[in-house]
Amino acid sequence: VISGSNLEQVLTSGQFTVTGELGPPQNGNFDIVRDKARILKGHVDAVNITDCQTAIVRMSSLTAGLIALSEGVEPVMQVTCRDRNRIGIQSDILGASALGIKNLLCLTGDHQKFGNHPQSKGVFDMDSIQLLGMVKTMRDDKKFQCGDEIKSHEPRLFLGAAANPFADPFEYRPIRVAKKVEAGASFIQTQIIYNVEKFARFMEIVRDLGLHEKVYILAGVTPPKSVGMARYMKKFVPGLDVTDEVIERLKGAKDPKEEGINICVDIIKQVREIPGVAGVHVMAIEWEQAVPEIVSLAGLSPRPGAKTVEPRLRSSESIELIVSNAKEGAKAEIEKALEQAQASRDLVIKEKEEITSAISSLKRQTEEATAIADQKETEIKRLTEELAKTRAGRGHAQAAKGLASNRESIALSSRERRALTSVRSGLEALRKGLGINEDQLEALRRFFEAEFLLHSDTAEQVTIPFYEEAVPEEKLEKPEAAARRKEVVNLVAKGNVLLHKNDAAGALDAFEKALAIEPGDQKAGEGLKKAREALESAALEEKAAAPAVPEGVPPCPEGLSSEEWQRKWVIRFVATGNVCLYKGDVDGALKAFKLALELEPEDEKARAGLLKAESGLIAPVPVPAEPEVPEKAEVPPTPESKISPVIKEVKAEAKKEAPVTTPITGIEGLSFAELPKETTALSERAGSVPGNQFTEPCTGVIREIRLGEGEKALTVGGASALPFHMFEGDMPHAPHIAFGILDSEPEDWPDVLGKYYSDVFSDPVAWARKCINDYGAEAICLSLVSTDPNGMNQPSSQAAKVAQSVIEGVDVPVILWGCGNAEKDTETLREVTNLIGSHKVCMGPLSDANYRSLGATAMAFQLPVVASTPIDVNLAKQLNILLENLGLSLDQILVDPSIGAVGYGIEYSYSVMERIRLAALTQQDEKLQVPFICNLGREVWKTKECRLPSNSHLGDQERRGVLMEAITASTLLLAGGELMIMMHPKAVALTEALIRGMI
C-alpha cells in the first residue's frame, strides 16, 4: 500500500476503475466546487482537480481538492511545473498531505501562451518526469529535493502522470511512459481518445515494453458536447486526434448532446477490451452532469463505496450537518429515555396500586383478626366469667384451657412480625428494581409498618410483583417505535432543509412520508402546510415571472444563472438599440430599448436610449466610408449595409444632380478639402512681366479619342498645351480615371485594398457595378489576368464570356486589358469581339508581337486600342507608325508608355512621357499626338510599401497605400497622362479632387 487512497485500492483490487475530472472555477466560489463534487460523488472512484488548466487562473487545485474531499469525494490533485518552482511545489505537497490528499498527478503544464496571462513568466524549474522523481523521493526516501531529510510525516501520495498517445513522435510516446513509470508514476491517465485504433497501437507497444504490468493505465475519454466543440478540439487542441467519424456522428444526430454521451460510452466499451487498460478517466469538461449517465450506460456503476475517503477539514456546512445529525441522535436517545422513565413511573403507580390493594386486603385480614381477637377476648371474658363461676367446682381444668388459648394468641403476633420483615425486604427489592429513592421507600415502609402496628394481624405473605416481569414486553416494542420516531424526525429535518433550499416539492414529499409513518406528527404537519404554501407561491411567482421574459431571449443556458443571462441580454438589447440609433432606425431602437427595459426596468442606459429614441434625437450619421474589415470568417458586410437608408437616398439624389462630383470618401485623417481654385489669371499674377517671358505656346494638338457609347461615353485627349498649362493653351477634357478590376479573385491584394471589393471578388459584373454605383467610377478596366499561361491559364473562351457579361452589364466605357501574353491576348480579345457585336470597347495591350492580328480586329470593329511599349520614345512612336501602316487611324490609339510606381522607376516613365508629349506639342511629331493611358494601380499595389503592415515607423498601411497610388497618379497626370487605371477608391477620390482643383 502506497497511500491507501480509494483510487489505489480500487486499482489494486483489479476492478475496472473510473476517475473523473473537476475544473475549479475562475473565482472563489466554494459552492461551485462542492456542487460539482456532489454530482460526481458515488459515480467515480476519484476526481482529478485540475491545476489552472490551459493556463487560465482558477482556484488552486489544492483548495478545490480539499473542498471535494470535504464532500467525501476523493481528489487526485494535479500539479504542474508552469507556475511554481521546486520550493513552492514541495510546500504545497506537504500541505496537501497534511490535509488528507492521497493522490497526485504530476504534469509539466500547458504553456502560459494559451491562457489568459500570456505575458507571464513560465517557471518550468523542472519537467513532469523530474517532478515525479522529486515527489517519489519525498515519499520513499523521506528527503526533500535538495537532499535534506523529512524527519517525520513524509507525504504519502499515490503518484500519477499523463500520456498523450496522439502526440509525435508516436514511437517515442511509450518510451516516455516508461520514463514516467521509472520516475515514480503508479498510474497513467491518457489524453482524450477518439481514435481508438491508434490508441490500441500505442497500447501494443506499451505491452511490449511490459509497462502494463508496472503501471495502471486509465484511458482518457470526453463526451463531445456539440459538433462545434469536436471541431474546435480537432483544429485547435494540439495533440488531440478527433476522428471524422465522431464529427459525422454528431452532425447527423438529432440531439448532439445525447450522441456525445453515446460516443463516449462506445469508446469506453472499446478501450475496455484493450489488454492493459485498467480503467477510464472521464473528462466531461464543464459537463459534470453527464458523468453519472456515461458511467451507468457503460455498465460501470455502481462504484465500490469509498470507505477510506476521510476529510481532515470539513466545510462549515458539513460540520453543521454532522452536528445536527448528532443532535437528532441525542434527541432520540433522550426521548427513548423519557419514554422508559414514563413507563417506569406508570409501573410504580401500578405497583403502588397493587400494594395499596394488598395493604387493604391486609387491613381486612387484620380487621378479621381483630374480630377474632375480639371474639377471643369475649370468649376469655366468658371463660373468666365461667372460671369465676366454676372456681369452686371444676375450676382448675377450666383455667388451664383459658391459658392455652392465650398462648395461641401470643404465637400469632410472632407470625405478624415475620410478615413485617418480609414486607420490608420486599420493599427493599422494589426500591432496587424501580430506582425509588430512600425517602419514598422510607415513606412506604412507614406506611406498611403503621398498618401493621395498627392492625397486627395474620401472617400471610405479601407478594410483591417484580419490575422485570413487565419490562421484557416493553423492550420488544420500544426499539421499533424509536426507529419509527427517528425516521419521522429525519424526514421532518430533511423536509425543513429542502424547504429552506426552496425545494418545496422535495420538502412536500419528505413531510408526506413522515406523516405516513406517524400521522399525528405535529412538526411534519406544520412542515407539510409550509411546503404546500411554498409550492403555491412558487407557482404564482412563475406565472408572474413568465411574461416578464420578452420574446427573443432564448432560454438560459447551463452554467449561467438566469440573472446573469438576463443581464447579458439587457446589454445586448441596449447595444442593438444604440446601433439602431446610430443608423437612424428609430423603430428598431425603440423596440430594443423597450425589450431591455422589460428585462431590467432600472437600466439607466436603456432608459437614456429610450428617451433619445422617443425624442427622435438622433445624432447626425457620418458616412462610414470604410467597410469594416471582417474580423470573423463571416460574410463580409457590404458598405451599403452600414449606411442608413436615409443617407443612401441623399447620396443617390446628390449623384443625380451633379453626376460629375464623386463624394470624397476619406479615411479619418485623410479627409481633405477641395483644393482652392486659382481665380487670378497668370497674366495678372505675373504683373508687369510680359507674357512671352513665361509662356511657350504649343503648336500641336493631342487627338481626341472617344471611349464607350451613349450618355456615359468619355472623351480623352484634345489638349493643346502641356498638362494643366491652361495659360498656354486648352485642355478641353479633364483626365479620367478608370477603376481596375480583375476577372478572377485576386490572389495577392493586401487587405487594405481587398476589403473594398472582397464581397464581389467572385463576380466581375457585381464588382464593376460596385465601382460605378458605390465609388462613382467613370470607366472600368477589366484585366483578364485569369488567362495568363503562367498563372491560372483559363481558356480564352471563358474569360471572353466574363468580359462580355461585364461589357453588357455596365453602361460606362470598358477597357479590356489582356494578361500580357501576346498570343493568348490575341486569342482572348478576338473571342470577345466575336461575342460583343457592336459594343464599343477599348482593347489592350497591343505590342510589337501581336499588333498585326489585334490591329486588324480593332480596325474591323472600329475599336480603340492601347499600344504598349516598354518605356521608350522611339518604340512608342514606331508602334504607332506600324499600326497606322496597318490601316488603323491614330484616333483609335492610346499610348501605354509602361509605367512604374513611386519608388519603382516612375522617374523613367515620367521622363519618357514628358519627352513624348513635348515632341507631340512643340515639335509637331504627329505620330505621337495621341493620349496616354497609365495602368498604375496594379503597379502600386504590388510594391512592398503597400504590403508591409501598419507600424510606428511606416504608419498606417492603408493610408500609405492610398498615398502611394494617388501620388503615382498625380505624377503621371503632370507628365501628361489622360486616362488613369486605379484601384483604391480613396486614392481615386483623392486624385479626382486634385484634378478638379487644377482644371
Added chain:
Amino acid sequence: MIIAEQKPLDEILKMISGIEKLLVLGCRGCVAVCSTGGDKEVGILASALRLGRKKAGKPIEIDEETYVRQCDPEYLEPLKEDGKNYDAVLSMACGVGVNFIADRCPGVNVLPALNTSFYGANLSSGEWAEMCAGCGACILHLTGGLCPVARCAKSLSNGPCGGSVGGRCEINKDVLCIWHQICEKLTSRKQDQLLREIVPIRDWRPSGHGGPRRRIREDLLP
C-alpha cells in the same frame, strides 16, 4: 551572436524629448552584424530622429559615431570626455554596451536605442533565431547538439511534451519542436539510449538564477 532590435521610433523620440544635443553611438560588434546598430543603422536612426524632431517643431542637433565595440574599456576611452559634450548618448549597442558606458563614463547620460533580444544565428538575410540561452551548464552532448533549454518553450529535459504534433511546437506552428528533432537525430545516430535515461532536475544557478554572473581567469588578470 547577440541579436537586437531597434526600439520603436516613437519610444526613442519620447526618450530624447527635451534633449537638444545628442550623440547616436553605434557598435561594430554583434549589433552591426545583425544590421541593428552598425554604421548604416546609426545614419538611418539619426536621420529619422532629426526628421521626427523637425516635424514636431523642435529641431535637434545629432552627431553620429560608431565604435569598434562598446563592451571593451579601451574603445570606450574617448567617450569619457566626448560624451560630456552631449545632453545624451543614444547607444545602439546591446544592453552590455549601454551598461558598460553607464559604468565607465560617469557624467554621460546614456540611453538605449535597442532592445537586446537573444543569442541567435542568422538563418537568412533578415531572419534570426535563438539558439542558446546562456544557461551556463551545457548539455548539448546529450541532445545531439540541439538545445532544449533555449529552443523548447518549456525548457523540458526529458523529451517532447504532449503538444508536439507533426514536428511542430504547440505554441506556434512556425516553431519547430526541438525535442522532435533531438529524438530523430539521436535515433538516427543510434544514440536513442540517451532518450530513455532520466535527466535529473537541473541546477539553474549557472544560468543566472544564482545572481549576476562573473567569470575570472586568474592567469589573465593584470
